[in-house]
Amino acid sequence: MSLLSRYVFRQIAVATVLATVILVFAIMLTTSMRLIQLIVDGGVGVGTFLHLVILSMPEFLIAVLPIGVVAACLIIYNRMLADGELLVMRGAGIGQMRLALPGLAMAVIITGFSYSMTLYFWPVANREFRDLSAIAQSDVSAALLQTGEFNAIGDSMTVFVRDRNPVTGDLSDILVHNTDNQDQPVTIIAKRGYIEDSDDGPRMVAIDGVIQQLNRKTGRVEPVAFDSYTVPLSSAGAEDLARNYRQPSERFLPDLLYPDPNSPRDQKNYGRLVMEGHKRLTDPLLPFAYVVFCLGVLLSGDYNRRGLARRILIAALGVVAVQATTMSVAGMARDSLALLPLMYALPVLTTVVGFAILLLSRRRHVPAEAPRASGMAPA
Structure with missing residues (x-):
């Protein structure tokens, strides 16, 4: 050149x-x-x-x-x-x-x-x-759930959290819809909760809420109140499938x-x-x-x-x-x-x-x- x-x-x-x-x-x-x-x-x-x-x-x-x-x-x-x-x-x-x-x-x-x-x-x-x-x-420290949005967890779970305390990490106004069983979908509503780690992955502990599940025999939704309920947030099968399939x-x-x-x-x-x-x-x-x-x-x-x-x-x-x-x-x-x-x-x-x-x-x-x-x- x-x-x-x-x-x-x-x-x-x-x-x-x-x-x-x-x-x-x-x-x-x-x-x-x-x-x-x-x-x-x-x-x-x-x-x-x-x-x-x-x-x-x-x-x-x-x-x-x-x-x-x-x-x-x-x-x-x-x-x-x-x-x-x-x-x-x-x-x-x-x-x-x-x-x-x-x-x-x-x-x-x-x-x-x-x-x-x-x-x-x-x-x-x-x-x-x-x-x-x-x-x-x-990661628990990354706070899996985004506030104010419907978060898809795997293929069968949707989680909504209205707000998160920036200091303590506590969650408020929680809704979880789970369709693992297509015949009996479950909806969980709780006033508050928090996320913790476990050997099986992150999970959410919902406090002071109600579980709504359809009863196929009666055709009615039967609510069940609870003081504390644990919801696993890691769908291992879906994650493994997603990581294995490029x-x-x-x-x-x-x-x-x-x-x-x-x-x-x-x-x-x-x-x-x-x-x-x-x-x-x-x-x-x-x-x-x-x-x-x-x-x-x-x-x-x-x-x-x-x-x-x-x-x-x-x-x-x-x-x-x-x-x-x-x-x-x-x-x-x-x-x-x-x-x-x-x-x-x-x-x-x-x-x-x-x-x-x-x-x-x-x-x-x-x-x-x-x-x-x-x-x-x-x-």
């Missing part, structure tokens, strides 16, 4: 990092509220909270890296065109591909980084994030492309798993495709010192259109795997179109000498 190319590459690299950091920070502000709630309502330590935030980073990076590198290329090349720097480079005989080389090099780096995220770091982080969240939420975001590529034929849940979600596997292979291609297309649009046409707003708009709209089409095709491929080739065709076609624009665009001619005034003969 020549000195000029390295000069442009450094600017693009710095702009990409800045754009990515800003976008990640913005996403974290809007999506980490549920993690902050673990500190405010649940008493989770700051160290655990920061660990959870770090484990969320691969997902954020996968989402913002294509936007960051595209924004960096558009900003840097537009500035260099407006300042006349690229015009000077063209006058020195530098062609379209050499002008685009720094942006293409940055796009290749982002593509490789994206592959490392989707194929390894993202599933590893999601696994640890899920396990750590489960530990934090099942979601698509927690799986590595082979587990997605070749679901377990002996797992009923894998076979039920076969299309979703296979689509997610191919998505891991196609999504990292998009940053390179976007950059090639944007550079093709931006570097084509004539020089305009007033800016390239129209070409930037065309490039941005093209990227948005490809991204929207990619998401739509991925959604449809979940139900029809015959559409999987389209997931590969979109980034490849976008790349081909971008290179075609770069190679076929008219080369600018810079005059070798100043134009002569009209009517004057050469000396």
